[in-house]
Amino acid sequence: MYFCDKYRIVEKKAIASDIYSYIIKCPEVAGIVQSGQFVNISASGHTLRRPISVCDFDRENGLIRIVFEIRGEGTREISRLREGDYIDMIAPLGRGxxxxxxxxxxxxxxxxxxxxxxxxxxxxxxxxxxxxxxxxxxxxxxxxxxxxxxxxxxxxxxxxxxxxxxxxxxxxxxxxxxxxxxxxxxxxxxxxxxxxxxxxxxxxxxxxxxxLEERMGCGVGACIACVCKVKRRDKEMFVRVCKDGPVFNSKEVIF
Ligand SMILES: Cc1cc2nc3c(=O)[nH]c(=O)nc-3n(C[C@H](O)[C@H](O)[C@H](O)COP(=O)(O)OP(=O)(O)OC[C@H]3O[C@@H](n4cnc5c(N)ncnc54)[C@H](O)[C@@H]3O)c2cc1C
Ligand code: FES
Missing domain, CATH: 3.40.50.80 (Nucleotide-binding domain of ferredoxin-NADP reductase (FNR) module)
Structure with a gap:
């Protein structure tokens, strides 16, 4: 189960060179998120959302924290959001x-x-x-x-x-x-x-x-953009990092 909505950034901090921490008020997401899941964030002017891991969460106060580095235009756009702005995201996604x-x-x-x-x-x-x-x-x-x-x-x-x-x-x-x-x-x-x-x-x-990190399209398992190879029950197969991962048992991943 995941939600797609706009949520308020209640705290924004620059924590290192080009790296930001956002605390976001999103009680329904904070209520169900698991360690290792991610959020898929809309970056203004870009069609594809940007996947960012959930760094921490506080179920009682309905908060999640993300920490991200500016790597290109999408993350730069996301870093322009200010405290009090709303961030458009689909969350929580993946298996943690x-x-x-x-x-x-x-x-x-x-x-x-x-x-x-x-x-x-x-x-x-x-x-x-x-x-x-x-x-x-x-x-x-x-x-x-x-x-x-x-x-x-x-x-x-x-x-x-x-x-x-x-x-x-x-x-x-x-x-x-x-x-x-x-x-x-x-x-x-x-x-x-x-x-x-x-x-x-x-x-x-x-x-x-x-x-694991893979380039993603939809982030919800529909487009097959994010596959990686694993071995399960002695058979090699492709799985989706966004839906079947991003967390895997190391033994099954074919690097
Ligand atoms: C499951 C998951 C969790 C992630 N968690 C974090 C996190 O907590 N903090 C953080 O800073 N970064 C994280 N990343 C990496 C982050 O998604 C990329 O740095 C970001 O998408 C780059 O977008 P851009 O537009 O700034 O860069 P560009 O290079 O301009 O992006 C071009 C396209 O490639 C994709 N892309 C580029 N680099 C990556 C990458 N490393 N992984 C996946 N897609 C990529 C972009 O989403 C975009 O669609 C995570 C990636 C995945 C898959
Ligand atoms: S990004 Fe679409 S299936 Fe994973």
Missing amino acids: FSFLDDAKHVALIGGGIGVPPLLSIAKHYGEKAQAVLGFKSFDKVILANDFAEYGADVTICTDDGSSGFKGNVLPCFENVLNNEKLDIIYVCGPLPMIRAISEIAEQKAIPCQVS
Whole structure:
């Protein structure tokens, strides 16, 4: 079930270079949204909507939060909306992450603008979560304090070493692996990062859920623009990232 409507932006913040956080009042969406689902936003002057993950939600107050980076004309147009303006969106969409009831240690591995959908997982697991978050440089670092406020142990890495550890998330993730017996891993970010973490998860037999990005048309499963290849019951098949994902079990994705 999803809604298509215009909702009021109650808070707009620039949180890093070209990266914005919007809190949106949308009680019916906030009431049913799950971690890892996304919203499809209309950008003025553009036919296709832009998919953006739900970063956090507050059911009691009817709020959702999105965090997005300006990547092109569509996201630039969306970034021109101001506090008090109405944002036109279809939400909530897709299949989100699932949680392990008895997990003691979980890892959240995020890269760049793949970090936002992991925040509500950190909220769910609190101190059981180890977050390893990678960015290009210090001016792109986002949400580190938000993860820490939810109780997660946070490690930051940057490609150029301008904040946290120098390099990508893999060495820091391996450090987590050596110190904790992980019950589950959640990953979102660039494809090479997702692939590398999925391979390690497979070798160590740790369940791993990945959130994939594909270019989308309709966002609701009708146009087949967003397919990716998976293996289910020994058969290779194409599934729709917008409707069957964006979250998948890493074992079934054919990278
Ligand atoms: C499920 C999902 C969740 C996402 N969550 C976030 C998020 O939380 N924060 C965030 O900043 N970005 C997120 N993205 C990426 C975001 O959708 C793109 O950055 C955005 O669509 C770019 O639009 P544009 O017009 O600015 O760029 P342009 O490059 O001008 O876009 C041209 C077309 O390509 C599509 N497109 C371009 N890049 C992507 C991409 N990476 N993924 C999908 N479609 C793309 C656009 O939607 C548009 O139709 C997500 C993408 C998906 C699929
Ligand atoms: S975007 Fe249309 S089927 Fe996924």
